Amino acid sequence: MALVSAAATAWSLLLLAATLVSAAPPVVTDAREDGRPLPPEPLPEAIAFAACALLLFMAHRFLRAVRTDHLTRRALRLLCEGHPPDTELIVAASSIPRAFAIPGRAGSPGRILVTTAMLGALSAEERRVLLAHEQAHLTHRHGRLCTVVTLAGAVNPFLAPVRRTVIFLVERWADERAAAAVCDRACTARALARAALTAG
Template structure:
């Protein structure tokens, strides 16, 4: 948790002197973007000057919708719960990758809903991944973070999930993460049981 706090404070300090707009543009030759949580309901989208050059206007909208989805759903809290749980008990370490992917897919689907074109979001993710290839990605960056980008793109090129399935599914995942964290604090055995439960939920909830 202390490391998480340090990363967020450092990210906020990097924006000192920039206009207090929702989107903060950092002069940086490395292409990346991320959602930076703030106090209460506030948060900002950080993007470097190098990233927009590789995207079309419609893909810019998809990128911003994706990062807004992270902020609106407070995905950083899901990730923090899993990180703390994994540090508490080794049984929960595999969940870090699963939950990270799940939150990215959640934001992908919300961006597709906002933009109204799943292919545009898929294209934006693919292009951002290509221009970011080989770039050291900051801890908070996620739009084209290393990982199963082809799997995310393939999911977006497929049929949309059933209406309203994403919020209910991911609310369940969030509850499972909290239960897993509580279990880890009680005993190793309860942590193991929580881990198995959460893996099954994530496997069932996350599209291929």
């Protein structure tokens, strides 16, 4: 729905902006020939110029969001270079506690990148929860959902709350899948709380 709303917003502004260059629609011409009184212009030029300005603003935000997403994915994939292509879990030697689900390209399932600092902060059972959480992101393609709402929010800033909600919900979705994987909701809650506090 966010994608449809963003596309509808862009299309509406494009139609408004097009009145600067297009002639009156045929239906308007026919109506005038029938003697029906119609305004000389269907839309004031000021509104069309405002629509052009908004389209440029939206295009700038959209391109910036696409570039940021591309650079982020590229940086995460660079961290995985040098590992065999069938390696799903990569442990990076780092004092910064982090865990990422890195979506794969077409035909690739993706990878999980965890730092040694994050693994060291968790018990063995809590590590299982963390990995199950990240695996759920890959299995259910949460990265794609987040990318779609991020790009939609870039086109239409009023969709920013939708983006925050979707990101929150996919995290809860992964939490529930992790709890189902380890069959221990209490341990899942402890692990996720400890991971979040450690990363924070």
